[in-house]
Amino acid sequence: QKEVEQDPGPLSVPEGAIVSLNCTYSNSAFQYFMWYRQYSRKGPELLMYTYSSGNKEDGRFTAQVDKSSKYISLFIRDSQPSDSATYLCAMSNSGAGSYQLTFGKGTKLSVIP
Amino acid sequence: GAVVSQHPSWVICKSGTSVKIECRSLDFQATTMFWYRQFPKQSLMLMATSNEGSKATYEQGVEKDKFLINHASLTLSTLTVTSAHPEDSSFYICSATNQVNYGYTFGSGTRLTVV
Numbered sequence: 001q002k003e004v005e006q007d008p009g010p011l012s013v014p015e016g017a018i019v020s021l022n023c024t025y026s027n028s029a030f031q032y033f034m035w036y037r038q039y040s041r042k043g044p045e046l047l048m049y050t051y052s053s054g055n056k057e058d059g060r061f062t063a064q065v066d067k068s069s070k071y072i073s074l075f076i077r078d079s080q081p082s083d084s085a086t087y088l089c090a091m092s093n094s095g096a097g098s099y100q101l102t103f104g105k106g107t108k109l110s111v112i113p
Numbered sequence: 114g115a116v117v118s119q120h121p122s123w124v125i126c127k128s129g130t131s132v133k134i135e136c137r138s139l140d141f142q143a144t145t146m147f148w149y150r151q152f153p154k155q156s157l158m159l160m161a162t163s164n165e166g167s168k169a170t171y172e173q174g175v176e177k178d179k180f181l182i183n184h185a186s187l188t189l190s191t192l193t194v195t196s197a198h199p200e201d202s203s204f205y206i207c208s209a210t211n212q213v214n215y216g217y218t219f220g221s222g223t224r225l226t227v228v
Contacts (some may be wrong), residue, residue: 008154036219043119043206043219044157090157100147101217105156 006104015113019076023089023104026070030091030102033065035074038086038106043097047087048074067087079111115141117209119220126197126227134223135191136207142187143209147217148180151204163190197227 006023013019021035032051036044048063050056050072056063062075072091076083086106116139126132136146145164149157161177163169163184171177179201181193190209194201206222 006156041118041204041222043208043222046217046218091206093142100159100162101157103156105154 003102004089004091004104006100007107008105010108010110011072012112013079015081015111017079017111018047019074019079019083019109019111021074021076021087021089021107022062022107023072024070025072025091025102026051027068027091027093027102028070029093032092033063033072034101035061035063036088036090036103039090040085079109081113082109084110115209115211115218117207117218117220119141119207119223120220121223122221124226125225126225128198128227130195131193131195132197132225134194134205134225136190136192136209138211140208141209142209143190144187145210146184146190147208148182148190148192149206149208151201151206151222157206159177159190179180185201194225197225199227201225202227 004025034049035047037047050063050065051069053065060077061103064073086108088106089104092099092101118137147159151157160175161169161171163182165184165187169174169182184190204222206216207220210217
């Protein structure tokens with residue numbers, strides 16, 4: 001079993017839809033959870049990071065962590081064509097940027113105008 | 114915000130030659146830099162972790178003599194792919210952190226094609 005599982009998609013939704021992206025993980029030592037957005041042929045950019053279980057909201061984006069189920073989600077409200085990208089979940093067992101990240105494979109999202 | 118500059122953005126080289134990729138932190142001191150490789154439709158795979166002034170720590174299966182990493186200053190790390198072969202063609206991405214404020218800033222990546 002891989003440490004982080006993420007459905008690669010592709011996922012295609014109409015503009016304005018609510019998007020739900022998910023990852024599951026097996027390593028209970030993971031404490032920090034991140035979502036990155038990666039446009040084609042570009043490096044990933046950090047969207048959200050959370051520590052411990054619960055929700056965190058930033059504009060149209062909501063990150064949700066359920067440590068008991070080892071499940072994290074990213075919700076995108078009122079999706080826009082500019083949201084079309086690959087979304088990667090990432091996790092680490094320590095913060096402060098000093099430890100390596102374990103990434104999911106990424107989910108390719110297309111938002112159709 | 115923190116910016117990491119990675120050059121070149123793409124490179125084509127002949128089999129057997131070496132290629133150097135640079136990763137610079139522009140507005141912060143990067144005590145730790147990470148080098149990743151990403152194949153099409155695959156996740157980022159960590160190749161090595163480098164701390165300024167120290168030898169890089171390579172992940173299992175990554176040949177340290179083939180992928181030379183130098184982190185001689187707090188703002189620059191380089192990855193040299195030596196004696197490149199077509200199977201080394203991939204997207205290479207660096208990331209950097211100052212280990213103070215949480216966050217890993219990624220470079221824009223380098224697409225290497227070995228012909």
